[in-house]
Amino acid sequence: MLTLERVSKVYRVGTFGTQPLNAVRDVSLTVPPGAVVSLIGESGSGKSTIGRMVLRLTSVTSGTIAFDGRNVAGLNGHRARKEYYRHVQGVFQDPFSCFNPIFPVDRVFELLRGEYFAATPDTEWRASMRRSIERVSLDPGQVLGRYPHQLSGGQLQRLLIARALMLDIRLLVADEIISMLDASTRIDVLNLLGDLREEGLGILFVTHDLSLGTYVSDTTVILRRGRIAETGPTGEVFASPRHPYTRGLLASVPRMHRTWAEADAELDAETGPCPVHDSAGSEHPADPVEVGAGHFVGCFSNDTCPE
């Protein structure tokens, strides 16, 4: 369904926009229908940039993003884009920022109505709105007509998912959607994602929290400095991590926030040979190398290897 092939993103930064910043490098991945793919990495590793490229909110520098075989970058024109967003939607970290505090929460649905349901009669529209709100385990009577400050972060986040569900959505990009929620609300939202996956939705689940990866995902992608350090079936990556970066992280999940930096520093200090690199001879393998069924590992010393 969604396929990224050697996707890279270079931002231009600095006073005159002349300095290149390689935010995403040669990332390839697939999100099939009914699968959750977790994109895990520390702050600045390029997770949101990947999500934003998939949602066409930022351009792709090189490589291809395809949805059902069609290059997403080539969707020019209002109609093609509208069709794309009918199937592909994003939900982000801060639900409060998506709601205008001076309007009742219903307004986020109204915005969708103008674009996709202009011809739908009022009663039908309200019935379908209520149905999608019920699908995310909220009571329409409790939330409609309320203002954003009268609802919790978890309720607002679920409303945003409900809004996406009003469309014929097939892929959801969920970027840190539970980071701002408390523990029990997190589980509710994760369970909701699990239910939606059962219904065939593909989910690109972006998180910096390694411990959440196992909870929902089928495939795990570990990003380090814009590159894939390791990827594979979630059970396999967590049970037998092959990249020292992943190993370092998993060894100390409870101390996660400190260990991103520690694992990174340890790897930088490591001068030993990189088996992935060695297996490819003297050539630096740009793509991760397969070490098991569907389990790929990137070069250990990616940043120091000559390109």
Ligand SMILES: Nc1ncnc2c1ncn2[C@@H]1O[C@H](COP(=O)(O)OP(=O)(O)OP(=O)(O)O)[C@@H](O)[C@H]1O
């Ligand atoms: N619009 C932009 N212009 C220039 N640089 C950017 C832009 N957006 C992101 N970056 C840079 O690209 C890199 C990747 O950023 P990105 O937001 O994708 O990281 P992230 O993995 O989502 O991090 P976080 O966990 O903090 O959300 C960072 O170095 C960031 O500073």
Ligand SMILES: [Mg+2]
């Ligand atoms: Mg981000």
